[in-house]
Amino acid sequence: MLDFETDYEQWRQAKFAAWQASSRRQFIPIVDPAALSAQEVEQLRSQCEQSNFALYRVENPALADKEAIRGLVHQLGMTHLDKNLCADNDSITTLKIMDLGRASGYIPYTAKALNWHTDGYYNPLHQHIRSFLLHCVQNAATGGENMLLNHDLMYIHLYDQDPALVQALMQDDAMTIPANVENGVEVRGRQSGPVFYRDAQTGSLQMRYTARGRNIEWKNAAAVQQAIAAIEQLLGNDNDLIVRITLQPGEGLICNNILHGRSAFTNGNIPGRERMLYRCRSYDRLFSNL
């Protein structure tokens, strides 16, 4: 296995070649999400290996109910599922606008834009989200576009500017997430950790990040501040590394928890046509334990 630290040049070349060879904007057709064919699995696996994510399209969207999506994630190697605060009982979260209740305090459940982040950046490292799936049941009347950036390419972007930038972000105290307090009760303690790290399970590069400054304290060190500014600059300008997609009913995204965000959306006023997505998060890297 190539090492992104000591064999950097080789790793970089391999990653870029794979990225260039990948057909990352193409949707891989799926007939039955509950029972993938060997060919479908191979296409998804190979696409994820090349670009850290894959897009799919279930030919008959009606087949992709929650039960089928639960079956799908297991076939992708997502076996240890995260149960976040607002997940439904079966670890699959229904993302739609929630006006009332606990979820209404969190931006994913509103129509607002979601700035760049990786999922679960606030989790302790032993519960790091290594992969997630987003499946579109109903698209919005307008907006709701997802933007994606493979974090391997972000690492390369920074390293090529100055290796000290990635070194700064690999420190255990590069980022600190303040405690989460709901109604005076602490539901999650303070968490410190690196931005980039080597995953002990798979040896691959992982990233934790959020552009929402209010949710984070960056280490007060020049190299960390400089690295964060370089990340913001790349994410803030349109470039070839950013992929933008608006999922349609039956379409979905799987990824190794790469950098992503969402534009604001409006639902229109047709009852039953509100934007709705299923999301499932896992502690497993895609296809790593198959």
Ligand SMILES: [Fe+2]
């Ligand atoms: Fe997310």
